[in-house]
Amino acid sequence: MEKAAKYEIDNINPADIDQILAIENVSFPSPWPRQIFEREIDAANSYKRAVRFSGSVVAYIVTWTIYDEVHILNIAVHPDFRKIGLGEMLVRDCLDFSYDRGLKLAVLEVRTSNTSAIKLYEKIGFKTLRVRKKYYSDTGEDAYVMLYELKSDSDKK
16 A cells, blocks of 8 residues: 555545546446536435546546445556555545444445455455346356455554
C-alpha cells in the first residue's frame, strides 16, 4: 500500500465520467452506461469516489447505502494502475466512511472467476456467504456474495 500514497481519493464529479467509462469499458464484459454514473453522482444514498493520479481518474468505486449496510456495486482500476494497492485503498476508504456513518455491514457480489478481486476482498476481511447461481446475465456466471462486518480500528485487533 505504500506505493498508493501519492494517489488522492476524491468524490466523483460529472467531469470524471468520460475517464470512468474508459476504465469501465476495459474492465467489465457488460459495462455500466453513462446514464447510470450520471444518476449515481446525484444519488443521496450513493457513495462514489475516485482515485486520482496527476488529476486523472485511475480507479473508482460506487456503493449504495441500504439501511445499515453498504453495498459495493462497482469498483474498477485502470489496467495500467493495477496491482499497486489502489483497489484496496478505495475499499478501505469506503469501509471507514461507512463505519463512521454507523453502518454495520458491507456486502458485494463478485464473479467466481475474478480471483484477484476475491483475494483482495479476503485480504481485507470479507467472508464468502454463498454462491448466487447464474447471477451475471451477460455470461451466466455465478457470483460469490461476500460480507464484511464493519468495526473500528481498535475492534479489528
